[in-house]
Amino acid sequence: IILQRGNLMKEKNPWHKPVTIIITVIGVIAIVALVTVAVLQNRPLPQKYKYGIVLDAGSSHTALYIYEWPAEKDNNTGRVEQTHSCKVKGPGISSYASAPLKAGESLRACMQEAEQRVPGKRYHETPLYLGATAGMRLLNMENSSASEKVFQAVEEALQKFPFSYQGARILSGQEEGAFGWVTVNYLDDRLEQGLETTGALDLGGASTQISFVSDNYDGSESPSNSVTFRLYGNDYNLYTHSFLCYGKDQVLRMALAHQTQTGPESILDPCFHPGYNATKNYSILYDSPCVSDRKPQRAPVNFTHVGNGNFKQCQNVVKSVFNFTHCNYTHCSFNGIFQPLLQGPFGAFSAYYFVMNFLNLSDTSIPLETVKEKLARYCATPWNQIIQQHPDIKLKYLAEYCFSGTYILTLLTEGYNFTSDSYPNIKFIKKIKGSDAGWTLGYMLNLTNMIPAEAPDSPPLPHAGYVSIVTIMALLLLILFVVSLRPLWPRCSKQPQII
Numbered sequence: 426i427i428l429q430r431g432n433l434m435k436e437k438n439p440w441h442k443p444v445t446i447i448i449t450v451i452g453v454i455a456i457v458a459l460v461t462v463a464v465l466q467n468r469p470l471p472q473k474y475k476y477g478i479v480l481d482a483g484s485s486h487t488a489l490y491i492y493e494w495p496a497e498k499d500n501n502t503g504r505v506e507q508t509h510s511c512k513v514k515g516p517g518i519s520s521y522a523s524a525p526l527k528a529g530e531s532l533r534a535c536m537q538e539a540e541q542r543v544p545g546k547r548y549h550e551t552p553l554y555l556g557a558t559a560g561m562r563l564l565n566m567e568n569s570s571a572s573e574k575v576f577q578a579v580e581e582a583l584q585k586f587p588f589s590y591q592g593a594r595i596l597s598g599q600e601e602g603a604f605g606w607v608t609v610n611y612l613d614d615r616l617e618q619g620l621e622t623t624g625a626l627d628l629g630g631a632s633t634q635i636s637f638v639s640d641n642y643d644g645s646e647s648p649s650n651s652v653t654f655r656l657y658g659n660d661y662n663l664y665t666h667s668f669l670c671y672g673k674d675q676v677l678r679m680a681l682a683h684q685t686q687t688g689p690e691s692i693l694d695p696c697f698h699p700g701y702n703a704t705k706n707y708s709i710l711y712d713s714p715c716v717s718d719r720k721p722q723r724a725p726v727n728f729t730h731v732g733n734g735n736f737k738q739c740q741n742v743v744k745s746v747f748n749f750t751h752c753n754y755t756h757c758s759f760n761g762i763f764q765p766l767l768q769g770p771f772g773a774f775s776a777y778y779f780v781m782n783f784l785n786l787s788d789t790s791i792p793l794e795t796v797k798e799k800l801a802r803y804c805a806t807p808w809n810q811i812i813q814q815h816p817d818i819k820l821k822y823l824a825e826y827c828f829s830g831t832y833i834l835t836l837l838t839e840g841y842n843f844t845s846d847s848y849p850n851i852k853f854i855k856k857i858k859g860s861d862a863g864w865t866l867g868y869m870l871n872l873t874n875m876i877p878a879e880a881p882d883s884p885p886l887p888h889a890g891y892v893s894i895v896t897i898m899a900l901l902l903l904i905l906f907v908v909s910l911r912p913l914w915p916r917c918s919k920q921p922q923i924i
């Protein structure tokens with residue numbers, strides 16, 4: 426009987442039927458395979474990068490920037506980053522008008538650095554751009570054949586490198602302003618998400634740009650200040666203006682021209698520290714289209730430039746370079762140039778940052794009145810004390826921070842109409858998420874069509890969400906499968922039947 430019972434039990438355990446075992450094994454294998462394939466197939470591929478190089482040929486110096494982005498995601502958002510920058514030794518390319526070949530040579534060291542930074546197999550597909558700004562705009566106005574020669578030399582030098590050379594050209598003021606705005610908003614991820622944008626304030630040596638979106642500017646008033654973009658499915662109507670000659674180096678020339686109109690032997694300059702004393706050459710001072718028509722006749726060869734460090738008087742000198750007499754529009758900044766009402770936050774970079782950072786005044790939560798008081802105290806500090814306190818800063822920069830700080834505050838308040846209320850909307854910035862603020866990134870994004878006009882279609886789920894859902898579904902299937910075999914389950918808990 427016991428034997429019989431044992432036989433009965435054996436026959437009644439369906440799990441031991443070969444068919445059931447095979448089905449179960451196949452089911453489990455199928456589910457494991459499904460999950461594995463789902464996970465592997467959709468795993469992000471190992472990152473490969475693409476590269477782009479932009480040379481910013483500014484009036485005072487040239488800088489090279491290398492950008493990098495994941496190769497599979499060109500059209501994706503916010504993913505282009507600056508991986509390297511190189512400062513070219515020597516002055517800006519516009520200073521090589523009388524020795525153009527040297528302009529080309531000067532770029533070589535930074536270009537060799539770029540060869541080291543970009544992987545060799547990517548050289549040929551790496552676009553290389555050179556954009557020149559206000560220094561070359563002025564040289565082109567003054568002596569267009571000299572500017573062409575400089576470009577020829579630069580072009581020849583750049584073509585010797587294995588990158589995909591895309592040309593060297595002068596950017597218009599609008600491009601310089603608009604691409605600075607694109608850079609700042611791209612790096613802040615504001616374009617892709619359609620957020621309120623940040624205005625861009627760029628201060629160079631020979632020109633300065635202001636760019637922002639304003640609700641009361643649709644481009645109809647003063648169309649030459651309008652730049653429109655369609656980015657990620659959003660339309661932007663940007664106001665932008667570039668003031669040629671209003672970079673800080675040219676404004677200094679204009680301020681000195683204002684003070685030397687009668688061709689004196691010496692001037693007492695409130696924008697330089699007490700005890701500052703230097704001999705300067707009239708011809709060199711007036712050698713720029715920003716001041717050349719004002720050169721005093723019968724001036725001596727040199728003049729003595731003496732400082733007396735008075736902020737209030739310096740403000741008056743600086744104000745003399747602005748013209749506020751006429752405005753044929755609803756609102757103007759200065760020199761009769763239209764400007765809509767200021768709106769939103771602003772990022773102020775390049776020389777804005779260098780100067781305000783040096784002066785420890787880059788924190789705009791400090792009230793504007795306090796900023797002015799601090800600057801007034803700095804300007805009144807004797808020159809020898811300033812030199813002692815900053816032994817490792819270039820004397821040329823050091824001598825000019827009082828002037829530059831005064832110019833920046835005057836430009837922002839009197840020029841662009843920032844008030845003590847709107848001043849805190851400005852942030853003095855150098856970099857955003859590791860990339861320098863400036864026009865170069867926006868320029869490259871535009872020329873490589875890397876910002877799509879329409880919002881890209883993105884997968885409905887991120888990778889992690891996708892994997893979790895597939896895994897959960899597979900487990901549910903497994904449970905369902907096991908439950909569906911219920912009629913075949915062994916009845917182990919039941920009392921053995923005694924026949």
Ligand SMILES: Nc1ncnc2c1ncn2[C@@H]1O[C@H](COP(=O)(O)OP(=O)(O)O)[C@@H](O)[C@H]1O
Nearest residue numbers: 483484485486558559629630631632672776779
């Ligand atoms: N560390 C620094 N301190 C002060 N000024 C600086 C510093 N570095 C650069 N600058 C100034 O920033 C400005 C940069 O202008 P640049 O881009 O060369 O000219 P532009 O944009 O007008 O063609 C120049 O006036 C240069 O002197």
Ligand SMILES: [Ca+2]
Nearest residue numbers: 483558629775
């Ligand atoms: Ca610049």
